[in-house]
Amino acid sequence: MNGKILLVVAFVALQQVCMGMNFAEPKLIPAPREFKFAADRCAVLDSNTVLSIACPDARGGEWAARHFREWFGAKPRVKAAAGGAALLDGDEAYTLVVDSTGVKIEARSLAGVRYALYTLRQCAMAARGTVATRAYVLPHVEVRDAPSVKWRGMHFCWMPELSAAFVEREIRMAAYLKFNYVVLESWGVFRSERHPWFGWPERPMTKDVVRHLKTVADDLGVTLVPQLNALGHASSARGRYQKHAVLDLHPERQPIFEPMGGWNWCLSNEEGMAILHDIMVEMHEAFGSPPYFHIGCDEAYPPSCPECREGDWRDRIVRHIVGLHDLFAARGTRLLMWHDMFVSPKDKRFGPGDGGLYGGHGELGCEKYLLKLPRDIVVCDWYYGHHVDGWRYTTHEYFHKLGFEVLACPWKDTSGILGQGREAARQGWLGFLGTSWHRLTGTNYSSLLAASAFAAWGTEPTVDLAEPEPAWFGTYWRQMGWDMGIRNYRDCGLSETQINRGTCTNLD
Numbered sequence: 362m363n364g365k366i367l368l369v370v371a372f373v374a375l376q377q378v379c380m381g382m383n384f385a386e387p388k389l390i391p392a393p394r395e396f397k398f399a400a401d402r403c404a405v406l407d408s409n410t411v412l413s414i415a416c417p418d419a420r421g422g423e424w425a426a427r428h429f430r431e432w433f434g435a436k437p438r439v440k441a442a443a444g445g446a447a448l449l450d451g452d453e454a455y456t457l458v459v460d461s462t463g464v465k466i467e468a469r470s471l472a473g474v475r476y477a478l479y480t481l482r483q484c485a486m487a488a489r490g491t492v493a494t495r496a497y498v499l500p501h502v503e504v505r506d507a508p509s510v511k512w513r514g515m516h517f518c519w520m521p522e523l524s525a526a527f528v529e530r531e532i533r534m535a536a537y538l539k540f541n542y543v544v545l546e547s548w549g550v551f552r553s554e555r556h557p558w559f560g561w562p563e564r565p566m567t568k569d570v571v572r573h574l575k576t577v578a579d580d581l582g583v584t585l586v587p588q589l590n591a592l593g594h595a596s597s598a599r600g601r602y603q604k605h606a607v608l609d610l611h612p613e614r615q616p617i618f619e620p621m622g623g624w625n626w627c628l629s630n631e632e633g634m635a636i637l638h639d640i641m642v643e644m645h646e647a648f649g650s651p652p653y654f655h656i657g658c659d660e661a662y663p664p665s666c667p668e669c670r671e672g673d674w675r676d677r678i679v680r681h682i683v684g685l686h687d688l689f690a691a692r693g694t695r696l697l698m699w700h701d702m703f704v705s706p707k708d709k710r711f712g713p714g715d716g717g718l719y720g721g722h723g724e725l726g727c728e729k730y731l732l733k734l735p736r737d738i739v740v741c742d743w744y745y746g747h748h749v750d751g752w753r754y755t756t757h758e759y760f761h762k763l764g765f766e767v768l769a770c771p772w773k774d775t776s777g778i779l780g781q782g783r784e785a786a787r788q789g790w791l792g793f794l795g796t797s798w799h800r801l802t803g804t805n806y807s808s809l810l811a812a813s814a815f816a817a818w819g820t821e822p823t824v825d826l827a828e829p830e831p832a833w834f835g836t837y838w839r840q841m842g843w844d845m846g847i848r849n850y851r852d853c854g855l856s857e858t859q860i861n862r863g864t865c866t867n868l869d
């Protein structure tokens with residue numbers, strides 16, 4: 362066959378794959394900053410696709426080709442191209458153009474290439490007209506995109522009920538929605554080798570599992586940040602159910618925790634503190650010594666043991682946090698910490714119920730102790746309520762003014778999520794850390810995760826976040842399952858089961 366005939370054959374093949382020319386607008390999460398598509402122009406992703414990459418990082422071409430093959434089942438023809446498109450500001454900016462000549466990506470970094478390819482994947486669908494997938498198609502698109510803040514994370518709780526597969530899927534999904542950090546909080550699931558009694562017997566977060574998750578996360582562009590609670594929440598379990606990941610099975614460890622419920626670590630117990638430091642370092646090492654470690658420190662109670670209550674116990678807490686700061690600073694690592702013990706709900710400066718949007722569990726006068734903390738601790742300021750137009754995020758502003766870098770941390774309220782995303786960008790806070798806590802099923806999960814993706818990226822939602830059957834989210838969640846090779850019923854979809862055949866339960 363000569364070249365001319367080949368071209369004709371390729372053109373005929375393209376026509377067949379591209380039958381039908383009225384594409385719906387893709388439901389992209391998060392929405393790009395600038396997006397154009399041509400509903401009546403079809404492009405095909407297969408082994409004829411020319412994939413042009415303009416990126417100073419040579420890894421961009423290899424990464425894009427490898428994932429193109431993984432997701433679209435064909436090896437593209439990769440071409441290194443010269444830049445020249447008008448990229449938006451920032452290291453993570455990208456442009457993506459898909460037309461009849463192929464797929465063109467320009468980026469300043471591997472991160473930008475990744476984001477372009479995630480957008481490409483969200484636009485694409487299996488070609489119609491056959492009973493087995495033979496290629497992918499999408500409308501012609503032009504995308505210019507960049508995030509509004511640098512630090513875009515999700516905080517995920519790893520509870521004993523969750524398998525490593527579920528957590529891997531969360532990490533993959535976070536990357537696909539263009540987050541670049543995932544904080545993984547161990548709820549008694551980290552398997553310490555130095556202190557094997559620490560945590561539930563059937564704890565899935567082994568070092569091998571963490572190594573695997575880190576490999577996945579590194580490839581997809583997400584930094585994993587470990588979390589172990591260093592003050593309250595020492596039970597590694599939900600307060601209302603009164604389980605304790607250590608004391609239920611190891612009564613001999615009682616002196617390490619405060620007598621009342623074992624909720625706090627006993628800070629006056631030096632040997633206990635040495636063990637806590639040891640486990641934290643072990644965990645940090647298992648995660649490949651990332652640049653951040655989250656020490657929790659929310660919702661702590663005043664001490665109930667006679668030794669911790671001696672003198673000013675608040676100063677003991679300050680010394681404890683400074684000690685952790687120094688431990689990790691020596692490892693080149695910064696602490697993340699929840700904000701609430703350093704804000705009093707009675708403090709009039711924050712305008713409780715009157716123009717201030719914030720949460721707090723501290724005492725009046727706690728500022729004195731806050732001022733003793735090193736300013737390179739990143740304050741994770743959670744606010745879980747509604748956004749109210751015209752009201753201010755007073756405590757976020759407060760920590761920022763005191764010289765701390767601040768992450769805005771909403772939970773499940775969509776308006777609060779979007780409001781904090783906007784404010785983080787507008788006020789120059791470090792970024793955004795969404796949370797899901799125990800809301801891990803169905804639309805609870807899809808709406809908060811999708812809303813957080815829009816908020817972190819800094820664009821307004823283009824999907825209905827309250828939709829009871831969010832097919833757009835389900836499609837992307839399913840793709841993560843394909844990438845992992847999931848092959849069983851329970852790991853599919855947004856919940857393990859569709860009905861409850863157990864005893865009457867109403868967990869919240």
Ligand SMILES: [Zn+2]
Pocket residue numbers: 618619626627628629630664665666667668669670
């Ligand atoms: Zn104590």
